[in-house]
Amino acid sequence: MKTVTMKAILIFLLATIGSQAVAQTTVPFDSSAWMFAGKVTKETFQGKDGIRLTDGRIILKDNTFKNGIIEFDMTLSPERNFPGFGFRLQDTDNFEHLYLRPHRVGNPDAIQYIPIFNGHDSWQFYYGDGYSTTVTYPMNAWVHIKLVVRDTQAEVYIGSSTEPSLVIHQLKREPKPGRISLENGAPVTTHFANFQYTKTDTPPMSGKFKPEAAPQPGTLLNWQVSSTFDEKLLQTDYLIPQALANRLTWSNLTAENSGILNVSKIRKRSEDANTVFTKLTIVSDKPQIKKLDLGFSDRVNVYLNGRLLYAGHDEFLSRDYRFLGTVGYYDAVYLDLKKGQNELWIAVSENFGGWGIQSRIDDQTGLTIKP
Structure with missing residues (x-):
């Protein structure tokens, strides 16, 4: 009986101390x-x-x-x-x-x-x-x-x-x-x-929380991200400007499981420095074409081995007055890969609402992909 009583008292004291520790x-x-x-x-x-x-x-x-x-x-x-x-x-x-x-x-x-x-x-x-x-x-x-x-x-x-x-x-x-x-x-x-x-580290919660989903097969997770520059520097040619490429510095950035590569995590945008390159290397065991599924915000230029393949605009209200510019796999680019090493560079420019890309190559047969 004494043991039960002392246990009850101890529980009461712990509860009292706990309630005081998390006072509003x-x-x-x-x-x-x-x-x-x-x-x-x-x-x-x-x-x-x-x-x-x-x-x-x-x-x-x-x-x-x-x-x-x-x-x-x-x-x-x-x-x-x-x-x-x-x-x-x-x-x-x-x-x-x-x-x-x-x-x-x-x-x-x-x-x-x-x-x-x-x-x-x-x-x-x-x-x-x-x-x-x-x-x-x-x-x-x-x-x-x-x-x-x-x-x-x-x-x-x-x-x-x-x-x-x-x-x-x-x-x-x-x-x-x-x-x-x-x-x-x-x-x-x-x-x-x-x-x-x-x-308090133990607040009461009643929500039905879902674990983060694993990346979909083919999701491109590991990238290098360049230092920032002015988007206007890309408007002169179909090739990556060599003078620009030579002065860039690079950092590694891992995408979220969804494939979202949020550039703002490591780069700060300004009006005259609103663009970065994201890049990775694709090593192919033979000449072949692979589909790159792509989402982005707000604008992208996609380059393969230095040459422009695709330019897209998905910024807020760019299509009609209801268009939000939300990101998903709504675009695709077909990469004409040569045997050996291929450089995929994606320039991504931003106004507001989200700065980055989402990408995957579903069929990676014969490929080795590295940042």
Whole structure:
């Protein structure tokens, strides 16, 4: 009896200590806790004390949030805008990002998760199951937002739902402690109130998480990526400009299992340096033709052994007013390989929304492929 009693007491004490260790922290909207950038005004709106935020973000000074729960209330307007929040901020160019598209409420992209690398978003790569979904929420009224995150998994709750509105199977950035931000980059007003967060490595999660799928057969995973340059340098000839090739430097980059090679992971884009080459070597045991399935964002020039084979444009709205420029295996190039070593170079240029390629050669009979 004594043993049972002592065990019960120990369990109670451990539970009590655990609950204290993961206590919720409520944070007021003042400069002692936040860094402000943009138009921030304290005010009471529809009975709740908070802030009105336009054209900017506020960043929590605490830089130790890795796993746990983030909660707040916000208002949304039906005008085209993208308010949301970031977490695990390493700096303002590198963080995990979640945002809402109020003008798309009820549609499959009403909420969106993307990783931010080197200041570049990537929603054209990450869409559909695990990244965006259909949700509804009220306009010009308070709605509750809750994120639960543990290592590479996260789930988002909208309103009073007890089931996650969005399940993120695989966060794309390495899990590291960082800051939290609330964001509204548009002139449309968004209100925030009742911000609180809990740091714990064991938050309760109810989402049905799927393991990351293995690469499809033939997926090209290992590439070299060049330093950046101006896309205009490619507009003079059907050959790779030798002067440009001679000055490039190269880094290895491995694609995700989906085949997505997200260039922003290692390169920072600017207006006059919006292009890189990705390259690999294909060794063929005989002269033969192989089909290269290709997805890209935004524009590519495909070169085999220095000569231009194909140029494609898939940027946002490039085909019609509804065209999003999302990436998939929608294009193909047939590679006329010679016996021996062949150099495949793909120049990829970017405006916004995702910088990189997705590629595979289903039939690799007689080939050896290396970066």
